[in-house]
Amino acid sequence: MNFEKKDLLDIETLSVDEINLILNTAKSFREVLERPIKKVPTLRGKTIANLFFEPSTRTRISFELSAKRLNADLINFSSSTSSVLKGETLLDTAKNIMAMKVDALVVRHSAPGAAHLLARNLPISVINAGDGAHEHPTQALLDIYSIREKKNKIEGLEVAIIGDIAHSRVARSDIWGLTKLGAKVKVCGPPTLIPVGIEKMGVEVIYNIESVLKNCDVIIMLRIQKERQKSSFIPSLQEYREFFALTEERLKLTRPDVIIMHPGPVNRGVELPPRVADCGRSIILQQVTNGVAVRMAVLYLLLTRGGE
Amino acid sequence: MKVMDATEIRATLNEICQKIVSKNQDLSKTCLVGIQRRGAILAQRMSKIISRLCGQKLPVGRLDITLYRDDLSRISYQPILRNTNIPFSIDDKHILLVDDVLFTGRTVRAALDALLDLGRPARIELVVLIDRNHRELPIQADYVGKYLATSSSQMVELKVEEIDRKEEVVIIDKDGQNEF
């Protein structure tokens, strides 16, 4: 089957077939990453622009590597070096870059819908690398890939997402992808950080971390940001850690074959103590490797769509 | 139009393998790499035949060349990526690159690029079941099962039990479709 869509903007509108197509394609690229020459000529001559209006090192580098391994050219545009400060709108910035004959845009922005705005107005492919708290589709795809790699399936698995759900685009994209593929998703965190209405997305809400940990196959930990203290979402990071961190003690409650994931960067000592982040059940680093393969798959599928 | 049936295919493959065995005294560094999908199936079969003929079990690998194609931006469909699985080092080896039909030579060109990205073989030889002419690149096979006279607008297809549930080589007349 072909990937028919021009853009990858969210998981909400992806079908199960489309998700599987991307993941199966990613498998081939994962093999490329094991070769001595980790490059294929497939996207030679194509140019991809990273438009990052929010700081991000790992996602940006991951996309950069993905593009380069496919032999595409990549340019980086981040908001601190742009004319956005001078008042150029998002759309104008994107149009300017497109006028330099770029074939695809990878966009990260703090406003939900930013990637959709560009996709609607530009003829080239747009990949959403994170739009505010809305979605981060490639992260969810690599998360699902990583889970499948370890567990050989998604259907029927019990997945716990723990942390600041309200502000997390990773949580939303993960929820869409995992529920579409038949997993049972539970979210856990303080009530102030669980968005109103989330049960309608098909997840169970649990405030007590111990009860969630006892019955899950996969744990996805999310970052908690210091700023949440300021707006009184949580009284303090210390209290948050006391109630919601995945400590070594709490790890003992989990099943022996549970896998621990985190989209990164990990707040060592807050949601995950170093020993847990580095333990045998943690697949955090595999997520990063798989991320490059998944992003290569996305770039391949979008940029080799349909002939002239 | 059927031009080879199961018996002929088997006989031709046997002939090729006999030629390989007789031409090569030392097969200790020889490996078979088949081009996905049908070349890979032929390579698998060849390994068994050669093992029967001389006792040497040649390692077999599968090569997918989709990422190395030169026509990805021209075709209207998105080719399915299949797996490349070569579970041995190809450095300093004698590679027998196997494909079902040699036509324009572009598939083989892509396969050579892919192989050379994977290592540095000592020698690569090309084995094909059918050579149907109409080369667009200066590429020739070292072992050919059968030569077929065709016009460039025709298609030549190998059908195998494992994929198509029959064994035959057919020539199909079609109108101007661009098929690799």
Next chain:
Amino acid sequence: MSILIKDGKIIDPASQCEDFLDVFISGEKIKKLQKNLKMKEAEIIIDAREKIIIPGLVDMHTHVRQPGREDEETIKSASLAAARGGFTTICCMPNTTPPIDNPALVRFIHEEVRRNSLIEILPVGAITQNLEGKKISEMGRLKKAGVVGFSDDGKWVVNSQIMRRALEYAKMLDIPLISHCEDPSLSEGGVMNEGYWSCVLGFPGIPGEAEEIAVARDLTLCRLTGCRLHIAHVSTRESVQLIREAKKRNLKISCEVTPHHLALSDEKVRTFDTNTKVNPPLRSHEDIEALKQGLKENVIDVIATDHAPHSPEEKELEYPDAPFGVIGLETALSVVLKTLVQSGVLTLKEAIAKLSLNPARILGIDRGSIQEGKTANLVIVNLKENWEVREEDFLSLSKNSPFIGWTLPGKVEYTICRGKIVYKGE
């Protein structure tokens, strides 16, 4: 100037008339209203067969951006837009730059209206000076200068003591205080209704409770002071319930709802179209049902547009950065016909009353009725014709409408204000 309108069907909520009568207008007044009029001296004769004739609509809630943002809307362009939509009287809200908190600015508005407006524009004065919510404005002098109500619209008067004083003081002036009910500490940072959709889209939400807390407080102060209170743009089920109960206790309150809150739910925000970004935000289907019920029961007295023009540079931004507000004068009547009349929630007469007679009564002006001797403010509408809302057809200077591309019923063919034809549809 004299006009004779023949064979049209009058729909007049004030007199309960729904009959075929001819209308003869001379000067600014309706001179005769009878069957089969033959007025040879009529200079203009309009054939209104198959059409209805309704009173000129009255909008209690319009934002004209003059002074300050004449690029978005002026008194002149607002009057053109209003006339196209069938409105012959509109109230302009005081949150301009500078705000209408002193008599000099009221006089400025009157002068501009006199010179450039095709229709009647009545100013609303600010409740507090500079809309800061700290000191009450010179409400007496503002009324003397000609305001028909007070509002700090755009903002809620957070300090209850100040709001109490304002209500008490305004009591002697006998014109309504129009309150924009929104507790800013709850709505802060929000860009859409808090609910399933804000969860899915990852937007900070504005809970309905931000409006309900403010409504409850204002109703309580209304009970304390006995002043006339009008609640602007009601949007939630609970707000309707609070007002329902307050009316049962005979408090002097009235309230309004906008057409867009009746036609669009928060699900529409999933398109990320900034023409769905309004304050109060588009709410859920349950809220919309409650609003319709509220209109039916007369808990909600008025439909007002909250016409809020914004320039394209401001609306073509990412959703969180775009300002709140959509225009509405040119589509209000048709949207009401589609969402309330065609669906059977209100009869045609009831709907027209919400758009003309009821707001006129709350403002204490003699408008919204078709009777001999009254000012000739009328609209001739073709109910049988549908029209497509196109961006290029808007007479407003701003084009931020959520109804672009919609096909709506009811085409305004003539708008007559003070006996003059101020709009003629093609």
